[in-house]
Amino acid sequence: MYLALENIAYSYGKKPVLTDVSLDVAKGEFVTLLGPSGCGKTTLLKIIGGFIEQQQGVVRLEGLDITSLAPERRPVATVFQNYALFPHMTVQENVGYGLKFRKDYSKTSARAQIAAALALVGMSDFRDRNVVKLSGGQQQRVALARALILQPKVLLLDEPFSNLDAKLRVAIRAELKAIQQQLGLTMVFVTHDQEEALSLSDRVAVMNGGRILQTAAAKMIYQQPTDGFVADFVGRVNRITTEGQTRLVRPEDVFPVATGGLQGVVSAKQYMGAYSIYFVQTVNGGMVQMDVRNCDDNDWAVGEQLNLAIRE
Amino acid sequence: MMKKIRYSEIIEWALFCASVLAVLVFIVWPVAAVLRESIIVDGTFSIQLLARVVPANSRLFVNSLFSAGAATLLAVLVALPVALYERYSRFRFKKLVSPLLLITMISPPFVSSLAYIVLFGKRGLVTYGLLGLKLDPYGWQGVVLMQALGEISFAALVLIAALRVMDFRLLQASRDLGASVNSTIGRVVLPLLIPGIGAAGFLCLIKSLADFGTPMVIGGNFSTLATEAYMAVIAKGDLGSSAVLSIMLFVPAAIALFVYRKTGGRSTQPGIGSAGFPVSETPLELRGWLGGMCFAITILFALVMLAQFITIVLAALTVYNGSGYEFTGEYFRALSLDRWLCVLRSVWYAVVAGICASVIGVYLAYYIERRNICCKSALSFAVSLPYIIPGTLFGIGYVLAFNKAPLDITGTTFIVIVNCIFRSLTVGEQTGAAALINVSRDLENAALDLGASRLRVLVDIVAPLLKNAVAVSFVNTFTATMMSVGAIIFIISPASKVATVELFDLLNSGNYNDAAVLAVILTLITIVVNIAGLKFLGSKG
Numbered sequence: 084m085y086l087a088l089e090n091i092a093y094s095y096g097k098k099p100v101l102t103d104v105s106l107d108v109a110k111g112e113f114v115t116l117l118g119p120s121g122c123g124k125t126t127l128l129k130i131i132g133g134f135i136e137q138q139q140g141v142v143r144l145e146g147l148d149i150t151s152l153a154p155e156r157r158p159v160a161t162v163f164q165n166y167a168l169f170p171h172m173t174v175q176e177n178v179g180y181g182l183k184f185r186k187d188y189s190k191t192s193a194r195a196q197i198a199a200a201l202a203l204v205g206m207s208d209f210r211d212r213n214v215v216k217l218s219g220g221q222q223q224r225v226a227l228a229r230a231l232i233l234q235p236k237v238l239l240l241d242e243p244f245s246n247l248d249a250k251l252r253v254a255i256r257a258e259l260k261a262i263q264q265q266l267g268l269t270m271v272f273v274t275h276d277q278e279e280a281l282s283l284s285d286r287v288a289v290m291n292g293g294r295i296l297q298t299a300a301a302k303m304i305y306q307q308p309t310d311g312f313v314a315d316f317v318g319r320v321n322r323i324t325t326e327g328q329t330r331l332v333r334p335e336d337v338f339p340v341a342t343g344g345l346q347g348v349v350s351a352k353q354y355m356g357a358y359s360i361y362f363v364q365t366v367n368g369g370m371v372q373m374d375v376r377n378c379d380d381n382d383w384a385v386g387e388q389l390n391l392a393i394r395e
Numbered sequence: 396m397m398k399k400i401r402y403s404e405i406i407e408w409a410l411f412c413a414s415v416l417a418v419l420v421f422i423v424w425p426v427a428a429v430l431r432e433s434i435i436v437d438g439t440f441s442i443q444l445l446a447r448v449v450p451a452n453s454r455l456f457v458n459s460l461f462s463a464g465a466a467t468l469l470a471v472l473v474a475l476p477v478a479l480y481e482r483y484s485r486f487r488f489k490k491l492v493s494p495l496l497l498i499t500m501i502s503p504p505f506v507s508s509l510a511y512i513v514l515f516g517k518r519g520l521v522t523y524g525l526l527g528l529k530l531d532p533y534g535w536q537g538v539v540l541m542q543a544l545g546e547i548s549f550a551a552l553v554l555i556a557a558l559r560v561m562d563f564r565l566l567q568a569s570r571d572l573g574a575s576v577n578s579t580i581g582r583v584v585l586p587l588l589i590p591g592i593g594a595a596g597f598l599c600l601i602k603s604l605a606d607f608g609t610p611m612v613i614g615g616n617f618s619t620l621a622t623e624a625y626m627a628v629i630a631k632g633d634l635g636s637s638a639v640l641s642i643m644l645f646v647p648a649a650i651a652l653f654v655y656r657k658t659g660g661r662s663t664q665p666g667i668g669s670a671g672f673p674v675s676e677t678p679l680e681l682r683g684w685l686g687g688m689c690f691a692i693t694i695l696f697a698l699v700m701l702a703q704f705i706t707i708v709l710a711a712l713t714v715y716n717g718s719g720y721e722f723t724g725e726y727f728r729a730l731s732l733d734r735w736l737c738v739l740r741s742v743w744y745a746v747v748a749g750i751c752a753s754v755i756g757v758y759l760a761y762y763i764e765r766r767n768i769c770c771k772s773a774l775s776f777a778v779s780l781p782y783i784i785p786g787t788l789f790g791i792g793y794v795l796a797f798n799k800a801p802l803d804i805t806g807t808t809f810i811v812i813v814n815c816i817f818r819s820l821t822v823g824e825q826t827g828a829a830a831l832i833n834v835s836r837d838l839e840n841a842a843l844d845l846g847a848s849r850l851r852v853l854v855d856i857v858a859p860l861l862k863n864a865v866a867v868s869f870v871n872t873f874t875a876t877m878m879s880v881g882a883i884i885f886i887i888s889p890a891s892k893v894a895t896v897e898l899f900d901l902l903n904s905g906n907y908n909d910a911a912v913l914a915v916i917l918t919l920i921t922i923v924v925n926i927a928g929l930k931f932l933g934s935k936g
Contacts (some may be wrong), residue, residue: 132840132844133843133844134840134843134844153843154840154843154844155843155844155845155846155847155848156846157844159844160844160845161840161841161844163837163840163841164837165835165837167835167837167838167840167841168841169838169841169842169855169856170860171859171860180842180845180847180855181844181845181846181847183846183847184845184846184847184848184851185846229841229845230844230845233845233846
């Protein structure tokens, strides 16, 4: 494996933060660590970056044990949550900072590399700007350029979009994915936003309580969660019990039928724009959420009787 | 894989070890020397000295405790309404309060005492000149009043800083829930201000306890532990007694510190390094009797300070010609070369001490706050010692620690400068620690991540971001050193005499006009440096 985390354990004082975490990342793969706050995902990222040393387990990169390698000597680069741009340096000074510690450093090649990195993130016009005066999205791009310029073997991103507004987040997400594919970057991405995780990643590792619960492709995580927590965390889910068996069913897999199925009464509905969520009180006592695309012919009022079926 | 050791790591550790060593030698050792002197007689452990000195001075202990306690109480009682007025008044006048406090804080020691004698002394302008009275102004009342006057500005600034960082949303919430301004102040502001009041009180108490000058100048028969410790060293050369006396001084201070820490004091040193927070919108406006009272006390304080200032200037510029006072330049002209040299020396020591204390202090703050070093809390405690022990103890410690091999530097300029540096180290450390709150750890991580060594992180990232903290600390330590007399008076030789010590000698020998001239010069120089410092910081945003 390209990047391998083997049985990592870390505790802060007596409190375990990570317990027996293992994860493999292939070259060029985009892997996301997804979980609620306090699940250990940022700690795990810091262990890969070398800012924290784990008490147990091994971090390997291209087969080599890099566990005791100081962060400045690890061929990985991080985009920090608040970007951590040096406020006393300009955009190009920030981006070029890491180059100075290369053995083959030369001013001319540095200048060219800085220009290329800034062009890649669309920030060429801002090279002499003060980083403090940039907008959040621009700072984000500079932080990305600063990390990319070192051609890291693994790029680590710690909730990089959490400070951006919703629209910008979607735009930058697409740009990041495009750059990753263009350069064939290996990335480990930390987020608590399941939509972000599902839309970007080749694979998602869902974490909770210091453990990885499931690692799989986004589609698998959503459609075949191995765990109730995973199912809940990556989307809304119904627990429907029929014939003594409880199944996890996504709201979009529930649909109304004329007869048969599970009987219930609409107790509330939420208009969501493209679709509506119906909360249906079923005869066996459970509340079922059903997502229905908003077309004129399927609009039910609160109190109406419905028969529900489950899409297989 | 073997860990390669790089030059940058060696340099970094050498620097750090050197500064820790300096803290041990110039802070811990002198303090230890005082303890050692008081319990070791002729090389063996003995409580003989303690048993002799402590009971004999119990009266002075009570005097010290009483006068310092009363001065502290008075200072805080005046400072509190002044601070409330500065923060919450509706009137424009409040904008003048902070500058007034800053300027009055920059005043040489004993200026209040000097003005007091000039106005109310046996030949006082008011008592004798105007009213024809011959009153004896000497006694404990004057000591308490003068010590309090000297500390009000400082205490008020500490309280203002504490009010400034108070979350104004809490006050808005209180108003929103129906509390009037006065009850918001009583039920929300004051309880939240208790740590600030504790800090201000604690620092006033320490300074008043350690102050031997005021009782000597205007105490008359009223004597304190600090004066006795001073006399023991200067007049009798009895270092053993002075060591015990200065420890006796520290006992109430230590108890006060303990109580302060137990009752919600923060982990940082009381009262320093909390300036520089953004000023938020004013959530309260003083009204009613409380507003009136705060205004009256503030105005009264301002008038007293103005009177003090005018008195000093008049004393420096006027002469009594039998029937009245007329202006003269004779006192300025009479300034001897020696006295000018004292002033220059003061400036020189203050510059060197200001730079060194700020750089080393901020540097140590970085290590204490950010790096995993062993004995972190011990180092932090050692750095805070000079601020919490009375200046008398620190000075006597230097006499004891450095009068024999291996470090026989008594009487040199070096010992005076070193004393000034390490006496101010706490201020540098605290300013640095406060500035570090705004420097995200991720900035350091980012630089490391990009390949910078720890030393490069220090040079490229941390140092530029803490430059302002160093500048702030420089202005403060420069001022403190210019005006300090407590610790250095014990270790000064004629060749290293500074202006404050000369001022003290002039006062004690009754040369009030010459003393006033010196006070005016000291004040002017220090104000110029402070304004220049503020301009420098202001120009950088």
